[in-house]
Amino acid sequence: MTRQDVVITGIGLVSSLGEGPEAHWQVLSRPGATPVVDEAAFAPYAVHPLPAMSFDAQIPKKGDQRQMEPWQRLGTYAAGLAIDQAGARGLVSDMHLVVAAGGGERDVAVDEAVATALCATPAAEAGAILNERLATDLRPTLFLAQLSNLLAGNISIVHGVTGSSRTFMGEETAAADAVRIAAARLAEGRGGIALVGGAYASQRWDLVLLYGAGGAVWRGPFAPISARDGAGGFVGGALGAFLVLETAAHAAARGAVPLARIAGVATDATHARAGGASAGAARALWGGMKPAVGGRLGVLSGMTGVAEARAEEEAFLAGLGAAAVRRTGSLLGHGVEAAFPANVALGALALSRGGFYPAMDPADAGEGPVDRILVTGFGQWRGEALALLERAA
Amino acid sequence: MKDHLGRPLVAVTGIGIVSPLGWGREENWAAIIAGRSGISRIRRFPTDKLRTTIAGTVELPEEAAGAPSVSSPERVERMAAAAVAEAMVQAAIGQGGFPGPLMVGMPPVEYEWPQRFELARKANGNGTYRAATEVAAGRRDLYETFMFGGVGERLAARFGTRGAPIALTTACATGASAIQMAVEAIQRGEAEAAIALGADGSVQPEAVIRFSLLSALTARNDDPQAASRPFEKSRDGFVMSEGAAALVLESLEHATARGAAVLGIVSGCGERADSFHRTRSNPDGHAIIGAMRNAIADAGIAPSDIGYVNAHGTGTPENDKMETLGMRAVFGDAPPPISSNKSMLGHTLSAAGAIEAALSLLTIRDQVLPPTINHREPDPAITLDVVPNEARRVSGLRHVLSNSFGFGGQNVCLVVSAAP
Known part of the structure; x- marks a missing residue:
């Protein structure tokens, strides 16, 4: 099979810092950006909250909005932003979709009332x-608002x-594999355009x-x-982070301007990662990448802050x-299934603007x-993932 | 060794099946061609006040001996491990590591009521999430059990598959999607072999209630074995069920080179998403028609080459009507016989696509079409030969189409074919 070049032609990005490429570039391309943090609502755990937003622009039917909870709304909204930036509204019927999903919202009030009432019975x-x-007590529609595959369905x-x-x-690695598979399918000629991404509702x-049960959530006031x-x-x-991917030929044929070229995406999952195994796996993935160009390498790290994974990634980065x-997590927080696509989106944004970001x-x-x-994604528990982005030709 | 598009042919060399009809491929197949139902009254938990009190369930040995019920992810993992082990033994592959990735079709998992109650008790009767979070600190067991990546990680470690396992869901098409992912990995040369798995173990109170609230389940509780009635006139919903199936897939070249017995070929995969509604197909059926046609085209054959269709056939009024529409659109006035394994197994949800592909391969191997049981009164609107009630011996069957249509509009069809 002849492998075709795959490019990014649209990004949809919503974070605590705002919405859309311009807003993120404005905040992140200048020194001194500060994170938006809510330390009270989930104390002793801090979260980066969703910004105030209206979903109407991307989810015009109130009926559709009612069929979703915040997680699905956020993802559906970000997906729409990506399609718009790519100018691909007319191409959706043949657009392939890969979503990385976690579980959807539960009815917290029902859960708490029932657990309290019946735990001792x-x-x-x-x-x-x-x-x-x-x-x-359960709303019939909540099931659909909760099902993981219904973000894609919506x-x-x-x-x-x-x-x-x-x-x-499968948390972080699922998202990296989503990007990997979406790009690989285009490269081998299975379609011309794809939409890939995920969303994370932190609140x-x-x-x-x-995640707290596993000690993966930082406890205490915010710290980088x-x-x-x-x-x-x-x-x-x-x-919320989605990418529109296309073959370079498909983008060129319709006059779409690529933001970046995907030179490679690779994933692995070492089963016992400490003691250098995870760093070694990432080095092997990096060694297997085939950059088309040399030059100065920037890294957008999806580091979560979980100490074991952080130590492994630091060891990998030190040799890079x-x-x-x-x-990036020090400003955006960690968005689990959305983290990897968000960092790919930020990478494409920087390459398309010809710049990079000051320290975060x-x-x-x-x-x-x-x-x-290079975008990295060392999962909070398992998984090593890399994506290499280059300037679009 | 290559298909009509120049891609490596993908052979099946191992099959493992677990279902309410038994633990093991041949045990299941014998029950299926005997037309036996695996549906029973739910005994796992109290069913008072439930509209539907029947299901297909798979009990673990220790549960059968009286131990408390395990959670859904644990059941999924145990059934999956049994199915993968059986498939690997048949394929005689993977001693000391499997030369390819693992694709895990499974349901989303989350804390269930026993976990919520346990945490609330530890918090002195406080059932709030805040209190649960405090007492759950340090519970790696909960974290690793209920993370979405947990089941796949443990299976990948156990069987020594390569790379990151991919867990996926496309609702009721999940098992078929897992097979498609594995086929694509081999076709693109990512690996010489792959394991595709579909597993589900969701018969627990909240899941039953949620499906019930969607009006998806039959409440024909009086006669459980006669409750699942795909394509029959009085059908009124599906029966939830559990199980797992695993396929060992490898390039035909790889299988031949190591002298493996080839059980069949996954010759075509087709998919098409629907944008109509969260639980219903577009009335024009274009997405399910598109998925069927795409699979047949991907196999490089004509509709007339399909000798039998393994139906999605859930037994909901809507699905079976739409599947009939799709059959007539794709096959015209002379559609091949079609039957629903779900008439016996119930709807094994995330496992269904994988179990049905596995049974499709056995259908070709033994040249026997499994029946659609409980076919008492034909529905005049179902203008199909549904192989009613009795298995049927055939000859010359080479290509089977296996349909899987999911909530959320995710439709996947596979063509499985006899070994060349």
């Missing part, structure tokens, strides 16, 4: 009451994206509960990633010889400009 007795409570319904639809699950107790001591942890960041490294974390070293950008 003997199981045999609690069963019947639980059945009755759930059948009465993107199909709201934006008409129907070439194909796949949803990957959710169920996610703090899930490199300054989180002990076992570290991530600070959840609201994030990059001109500049940026730990006290440990960030080196200065731009750069000629190519």
Whole structure:
């Protein structure tokens, strides 16, 4: 099979810092950017909240908005931004879709009331009451608002994206594999255009509960990633990030301007990552990349702040010889399934503007400009992922 | 060794199946061609006040011996491990590491009520998330069990597959999507082999209630074995079920070179998403028609080459009507026989696409079409030969189309073919 070049022609990005490429460039391309943090609502855990936003521009039907909870709305909205930037509204019927998804929202009030009421009741007795409570209290539509594959389903319904639809699950690495597979399918001629990304709604107790149980969430006042001591942890960041990918030929034929070229995406998952295994896996992935150009390398690191993963990634970065490294999580927070696509989006943005970002974390070293950008994604628990972006020809 | 598009042909060399009909491929196949139902009353938890009290369930050995029920991710992982192990033994591959990736079709997982109650008890009866978060600190067991990447990570470590496992969901098409992902990995030369897996173990109170609230389930509780009635006139919903199937896939060249017995070929994959509605197909059926046609075209054959269709056939009024529409659109006035494994197994959700592809391969191997059981009264609107009630011996069957249509409009069809 002849492999075709794959380029990024649209990015859709929503974070605590704002919405859209221009807003992010304005904030992040100048020194002194500060994170938006809410330390009270989920104390002792800090979060980067979703900015105030109206979803109407991308999800015009209120009925559609009602069928979703914040996570699906955020993702569907960001997907629409990407399609718009790519000028690809007319291409959605044959656009392929890969979404990296976590679990959707639960009805917190119902969960808390039922757990409080029934936790001490003997199981045999609690069963019947639980059945009755759930059948009465759960909204029928909540199931659909919660199902992981229904973010993709809503993107199909709201934006008409129907070439194909796949949803990957598995935290950070799922998102990297989503980008990898979407790009690989285009490169081998399975379609001309694809939409890929994910979303993370940070302001959710169920996610703090899930990830907090594993010690993966930073406990205490906000601190930049490199300054989180002990076992570290991530600070959840609201994030919606989608990319429109196209073959270079498909983009050229319709006069779309590429923001960046994807030179490679690679993933692995070492089963016992400490002690250098994870760093070694990343080095192997990097060694397998085939850059078309040389030049100064910038890194947009998806470092979560979880200490074990951070130590492995620092070891990898130390041997990379990059001109500049940026730990984006210190400003955006960590958006789990949205983190990798968001960093790819920021990489494409920087390359398209011909610049790079000033330091985002006290440990960030080196200065731009750069000629190519490596995006890293070491998962909070498992997974190593890299994407190499180059300037579009 | 190459297909009509110059891609490597992808062979199946191992099959593993777990379902309410048993643990093991041949046990399942024997029950399927005997027309046996795996549906029963739910015994796993109290069913008082539930509209639907029947399902297909797979109990783990320790549960059968009286231990408390495990969570859905644990059940998924155990069934999946059994199916993968069986497939690898049949393929005689992977001792000391499997030469390719693992594609895991599975449901989303989350804390269930036993976990919520346990945390609330530890918090002295405080059921709030804030309190649960405090007492859950340090519970790596909960974290690793209920993270989406957990099941795939443990299976990949256990079987020594290469690279990052990919867990995926496309609702009721999940198992078929996993196979498609594995086929594509081999076609693009990413690996010589891959394992595709579909597994689901969602029969727990909240999941039953949620499907019930969507009016998707039949409430024909009186006679569980007769409750799943795909394509029949009185059908009124599906029956939830559980299970797993795994396929060992490898390039035909790789299989031949190592002398493996080739059970069949996955010759075509087709997909098409629908933008109409969250739980219903567009009334014109274009997405399911498109998925069927894409699979047949991808296999490089004509509709008339398809000798049998393994239906999605859930037994909801809507699905079976739309599938009939799709069949007539794709095959015209002379559609091939079609039958629904779900009449016996129930709807194994994320596992269904993989189980049905596995059974499609066995259909070709033994030249026997599995029946659609519980076919009492034909529906005049279903103008199809649904292989009613009794398995049917055939000859010369080479190509089977296996349909999977999911909530959220995600449709995947596979063509499985006899070994060349």
